Every structure is written in structure tokens, then in C-alpha cells.
Amino acid sequence: MSVASEALSAVAEHTGRTPSGARPLGGGDAAQAFEVRFDDGTTVFAKTAPADMPGALRAEAASLDWLAEPASVPVPAVHGHDEHWLVTEHVESASPTPEAAEDLGRGLARLHAAGAPAHGAPPPGGPTDAWIGLAPMRNEPVAEWPSFYAAHRIEPYLRRAVDSGVMDTAESAVIGQVCARIDDLAGPAEPAARLHGDLWTGNVHWGDDGTGTRAWLIDPAAHGGHRETDLAMLQLFGCPHLERVLGAYEEVAPLAPGWRDRVGLHQLFPLLVHAVLFGRGYATRAVTVARSALG
Incomplete structure (x- = not known):
């Protein structure tokens, strides 16, 4: 199974929805990341981490939830995670102001x-x-x-x-x-x-x-x-x-x-x-x- 196919499976598992496609995203040294879309045009973000980084995605999911708790700075919502994948809200890029x-x-x-x-x-x-x-x-x-x-x-x-x-x-x-x-x-x-x-x-x-x-x-x-x-x-x-x-x-x-x-x-x-x-x-x-x- 390709990494993109694994991303689709992970998104389906953690969102309860069937995705229609995945687009690789650049950036980051420690992970492969994808924008995963659904038929209605909505998207989520999915990333995986190297096998030699145990607990990395659990740590990131816990970090995101903790930072989101005060509702002081926007943080992508966590849809789900396991040892191999983290699925979060996807936010379209914009220019800083x-x-x-x-x-x-x-x-x-x-x-x-x-x-x-x-x-x-x-x-x-x-x-x-x-x-x-x-x-x-x-x-x-x-x-x-x-x-x-x-x-x-x-x-x-x-x-x-x-x-x-x-x-x-x-x-x-x-x-x-x-x-x-x-x-x-x-x-x-x-x-x-x-x-x-x-x-x-x-x-x-x-x-x-x-x-x-x-x-x-x-x-x-x-x-x-x-x-x-x-x-x-x-x-x-x-x-x-x-x-x-x-x-x-x-x-x-x-x-x-x-x-x-x-x-x-x-x-x-x-x-x-x-x-x-x-x-x-x-x-x-x-x-x-x-x-x-x-x-």
C-alpha cells in the first residue's frame, strides 16, 4: 500500500468519512503530510512520522489539544491519531498581515x-x-x-x-x-x-x-x-x-x-x-x- 493510500485509510478511520483523494504537502523534516479531500470539497490534514520516533504523534496530538484548551491562539483541531497517523483540521494558507x-x-x-x-x-x-x-x-x-x-x-x-x-x-x-x-x-x-x-x-x-x-x-x-x-x-x-x-x-x-x-x-x-x-x-x-x- 502506498503512503497516500495509508493516509486515506487513516482519515477514514479517524473521521468516519470516506475520502476521495490525497495530495502530498511539502515541509517538515520528520513527517510525510497530505491534504485529504472529501467529495463535498472539505479537506483534512494527515501526517505520519518515521518508525524510529515512537510516541511522536501522540505527543503532538496531546500538545495540540493542550494549546487549544485556552482558546487563545488558533490551533488545528485533532480529529484522531494512532502510532502511525495524526489527522487534524486543514487550514488554507494566507499571507501574513x-x-x-x-x-x-x-x-x-x-x-x-x-x-x-x-x-x-x-x-x-x-x-x-x-x-x-x-x-x-x-x-x-x-x-x-x-x-x-x-x-x-x-x-x-x-x-x-x-x-x-x-x-x-x-x-x-x-x-x-x-x-x-x-x-x-x-x-x-x-x-x-x-x-x-x-x-x-x-x-x-x-x-x-x-x-x-x-x-x-x-x-x-x-x-x-x-x-x-x-x-x-x-x-x-x-x-x-x-x-x-x-x-x-x-x-x-x-x-x-x-x-x-x-x-x-x-x-x-x-x-x-x-x-x-x-x-x-x-x-x-x-x-x-x-x-x-x-x-
């Missing part, structure tokens, strides 16, 4: 404020051992953010970067200094926020659901964490109308003084993940960011 960017900023502030039981807490029903892209990611509840971030978001990927030869020991020592000083570098303590967890610009889908353009959150790796981490990741590769997003966020939930100085600290996590997955260039950038964070 300043108004949609401001709406995203306000929505993110409300989403973060919805909170989490602890830093590192997984979504309800989500596995402890989850994924961020193609990399494993452990969601282990920890009371204080600095300890959580060092132990579960920096050190695992730092070890993998060194072990794979992407980073040498002298460079890793710079990042080790960040972990050693994390309590001083972290800024004021904050309650655990409800994070998207992988909020780079590719996971912000500008879409039109019939009411106008809005920014939808897709492909989450949700967990409890520091709200500045989501915002720092959004800044890592740029985002349309970024200053509008950040300005609207601060109107709803002002960030602690010095937050711009901590952007690099929060970007260490995604940069190290990228170093592990994509190589030396990101390792060099992570070391540069670490030196900047250390002052």
Missing part, C-alpha cells in the same frame, strides 16, 4: 498565562519522552526553571554535540559555564508557562479559516517552561511583523526587565538541537550566543 501578527502576540500572552503544572511538565496525555523535530526531548517536571533548562534543555544536546564531533570540548566548556551560572543569568523567577515549545517561524502557519487571516500554531512540542523561550525561538529565524508580535505581547503581559538581554540564553536550546541535527554551523552559533549570555 500586521493585524494578524498583533493578534498572535496577544494570543501568545494569554496562552502562556494559561500555565502548566511545572517547568518541564508534559501536556495531559503526552509522553515524558517526546520529540522536537527529529531529536528526542524529555519532559521531566522540575520546580525551578533554571534547573530544568540546564538539565533537560541544554546538557543533553550539548553531550550529543560533543559525542558526535560537532563541537569540541573547549567550546562545550563555554556552554557549561552558562549552566553553572544559570541561576544568575535566568532573570526573575516566573511561574511555568504553557509553551508551544518549538515556536520557530515555520511553525506559525498564516491561514484563512473563512473569517480572515490569522496565525495558527502547528507542529508543537508543548511543555511547561519559561515564556521567554517561546519568544526567543520566534526571533531565532525571523518572523513576519515580529516587532508587532512582541509589542502586542507586552501590551497584554509585560516581560521582565532585561528580557532582550536573555534572548540568547533562551536560544541556546534550539541552537543546540539544530547543531545535533544539522551540524557545525549551529554549534558555532550556539557558542557565540553562550559567550554573549555570559557577558
Whole structure:
């Protein structure tokens, strides 16, 4: 059976409807995705994940449901999932607008404020051992953010970067200094926020659901964490109308003084993940960011 045929079968199982066709969609390193249509013209989205990523789709489904709960930012509705397929609402693409960017900023502030039981807490029903892209990611509840971030978001990927030869020991020592000083570098303590967890610009889908353009959150790796981490990741590769997003966020939930100085600290996590997955260039950038964070 072809992957497209498997997508049709999965959609039929999880929606209780008989689809008429599937169109492959591009994008994403970790999955094959399809727009699946029905005879009445409606569509859904279906994706599968590699066999060596157990629990990935369950983690994503739990993340989507958790992010949708506060109804603060649009998130595709989950129609169903199993170990091989995830079927969700399909949203047509649209061009980003300043108004949609401001709406995203306000929505993110409300989403973060919805909170989490602890830093590192997984979504309800989500596995402890989850994924961020193609990399494993452990969601282990920890009371204080600095300890959580060092132990579960920096050190695992730092070890993998060194072990794979992407980073040498002298460079890793710079990042080790960040972990050693994390309590001083972290800024004021904050309650655990409800994070998207992988909020780079590719996971912000500008879409039109019939009411106008809005920014939808897709492909989450949700967990409890520091709200500045989501915002720092959004800044890592740029985002349309970024200053509008950040300005609207601060109107709803002002960030602690010095937050711009901590952007690099929060970007260490995604940069190290990228170093592990994509190589030396990101390792060099992570070391540069670490030196900047250390002052």
C-alpha cells in the first residue's frame, strides 16, 4: 500500500468519512503530510512520522489539544491519531498581515498565562519522552526553571554535540559555564508557562479559516517552561511583523526587565538541537550566543 493510500485509510478511520483523494504537502523534516479531500470539497490534514520516533504523534496530538484548551491562539483541531497517523483540521494558507501578527502576540500572552503544572511538565496525555523535530526531548517536571533548562534543555544536546564531533570540548566548556551560572543569568523567577515549545517561524502557519487571516500554531512540542523561550525561538529565524508580535505581547503581559538581554540564553536550546541535527554551523552559533549570555 502506498503512503497516500495509508493516509486515506487513516482519515477514514479517524473521521468516519470516506475520502476521495490525497495530495502530498511539502515541509517538515520528520513527517510525510497530505491534504485529504472529501467529495463535498472539505479537506483534512494527515501526517505520519518515521518508525524510529515512537510516541511522536501522540505527543503532538496531546500538545495540540493542550494549546487549544485556552482558546487563545488558533490551533488545528485533532480529529484522531494512532502510532502511525495524526489527522487534524486543514487550514488554507494566507499571507501574513500586521493585524494578524498583533493578534498572535496577544494570543501568545494569554496562552502562556494559561500555565502548566511545572517547568518541564508534559501536556495531559503526552509522553515524558517526546520529540522536537527529529531529536528526542524529555519532559521531566522540575520546580525551578533554571534547573530544568540546564538539565533537560541544554546538557543533553550539548553531550550529543560533543559525542558526535560537532563541537569540541573547549567550546562545550563555554556552554557549561552558562549552566553553572544559570541561576544568575535566568532573570526573575516566573511561574511555568504553557509553551508551544518549538515556536520557530515555520511553525506559525498564516491561514484563512473563512473569517480572515490569522496565525495558527502547528507542529508543537508543548511543555511547561519559561515564556521567554517561546519568544526567543520566534526571533531565532525571523518572523513576519515580529516587532508587532512582541509589542502586542507586552501590551497584554509585560516581560521582565532585561528580557532582550536573555534572548540568547533562551536560544541556546534550539541552537543546540539544530547543531545535533544539522551540524557545525549551529554549534558555532550556539557558542557565540553562550559567550554573549555570559557577558
